[in-house]
Amino acid sequence: MKKWLILLVLCLCNIILATPIQDRRIELDALSQLALALGLPADKNIIEEAQKHWLRKPGKERWELEEINPDQRLIVLNWAKKQGLFSDWKPSSEVYDKALILGATTSQMQKRLDHLKQLWIQGIRFDEIVWLTGDRPLDNRVDGLTELCHNESEAARIIFEEADLPEGMRNIPAFFVAVPMKIEGFSLKRPNTEDTIIAWLKTFPKPCKALFVSDQPFCGYQFAIIKANLPKEFLFDLVGQGVDPLSHPAAASITLDAIARWIYQEGLNNP
Numbered sequence: 001m002k003k004w005l006i007l008l009v010l011c012l013c014n015i016i017l018a019t020p021i022q023d024r025r026i027e028l029d030a031l032s033q034l035a036l037a038l039g040l041p042a043d044k045n046i047i048e049e050a051q052k053h054w055l056r057k058p059g060k061e062r063w064e065l066e067e068i069n070p071d072q073r074l075i076v077l078n079w080a081k082k083q084g085l086f087s088d089w090k091p092s093s094e095v096y097d098k099a100l101i102l103g104a105t106t107s108q109m110q111k112r113l114d115h116l117k118q119l120w121i122q123g124i125r126f127d128e129i130v131w132l133t134g135d136r137p138l139d140n141r142v143d144g145l146t147e148l149c150h151n152e153s154e155a156a157r158i159i160f161e162e163a164d165l166p167e168g169m170r171n172i173p174a175f176f177v178a179v180p181m182k183i184e185g186f187s188l189k190r191p192n193t194e195d196t197i198i199a200w201l202k203t204f205p206k207p208c209k210a211l212f213v214s215d216q217p218f219c220g221y222q223f224a225i226i227k228a229n230l231p232k233e234f235l236f237d238l239v240g241q242g243v244d245p246l247s248h249p250a251a252a253s254i255t256l257d258a259i260a261r262w263i264y265q266e267g268l269n270n271p
Contacts, residue, residue: 017269018230021209021237022092024223026262027083034079034259038072047267054256055264063105063142065253076252077245085217085255088242091124096237097208099126100200102193102222103133104215106143106155112213113163115241120169126211129172131156132200134179134191153178177203193222197229207233214240217255221262228269 036042040049056065067073080086101112116129133153138146145155153176160174179191179199191199210230214222219240226236245251 017232018227018234018236019232020223020227021235024089024220024238025266026220026259030079030083031259031263034076037075037079047263050256050260050263054260056253056257061139062254062257063139065250065257067250068252068256073252076255080217080245080255080259085220085258086243086245087216089214089216089219089238089240091119091211091237091239093209093237094124095209096124096126096211098128098130098205099211099213100130100132101156101213103131103136103152103156103191103196106138106145106152106159108215109133109152109156110159111215111241113159115215115239116213117163117165117169119239120166124211127172129160129169129174130200131160131174131176132193132196133177134196135181136190175203193225194229197226201229201231207231208235210234210236212236212238214238216240216243217245217258221258221265224262224265224269228265 031046032042035046035049038053040046040053056062068076099116101109101116103109104112131153133156134151136152138149138151138155140146143152143155145158148158149155157176177196177200179195181188181190182195183189212222212226219238223238226238230236245255248254
């Protein structure tokens with residue numbers, strides 16, 4: 001009976017969208033201008049074309065992307081900067097029930113925790129910290145802590161335990177969600193944002209006011225995923241630290257991948 005109840009709850013989560021405190025959408029006219037500037041066919045479905053040309057290939061990680069040509073890179077970075085895809089996403093409230101840190105590479109998880117710490121120092125309050133992580137094996141190319149642990153979930157615990165946090169924030173209860181790798185055919189696939197949210201919902205959290213923590217340029221598509229998977233009784237915000245796109249050699253490719261995921265999820269949210 002409990003198993004069926006979980007499935008029913010998860011089905012309803014996908015039908016009835018959660019309630020964002022401040023909604024976030026990509027500007028369709030501006031998106032069309034970007035597609036035209038990059039040579040996508042004007043008479044084709046922009047979501048489908050973005051999946052073909054901007055989305056990274058299956059099995060390829062974000063940090064394995066190669067940069068697009070210099071002219072197109074400049075177009076993408078200028079467009080994304082104008083649209084705020086590299087800017088901070090700030091909280092709209094001072095008090096939340098939970099702060100949920102989305103899993104990522106070790107450097108990004110550290111960045112997200114540091115950002116949450118700064119929000120605490122600025123006066124933002126929450127009663128619990130939740131880490132939404134997966135058992136993705138660490139990769140020496142992008143992850144630290146490889147001599148101390150084996151996967152993202154273990155790394156999140158170490159990052160949190162070793163962090164220099166304000167006393168009040170340190171005394172807040174912390175809850176860790178660690179999602180196993182997924183079996184697909186004869187291979188293993190790492191859990192994604194949606195998998196970790198669904199796993200958290202299976203712990204039956206009470207409806208709350210939630211503050212999710214990501215960073216740019218990933219805030220948009222993760223916002224759309226959260227909106228699609230939380231029950232409507234949950235209020236949520238998503239915050240994320242801005243980024244200097246020039247600091248990453250594949251910034252434009254990574255940004256296009258994030259845009260493709262965002263508009264695809266928005267299409268699912270609004271069929």
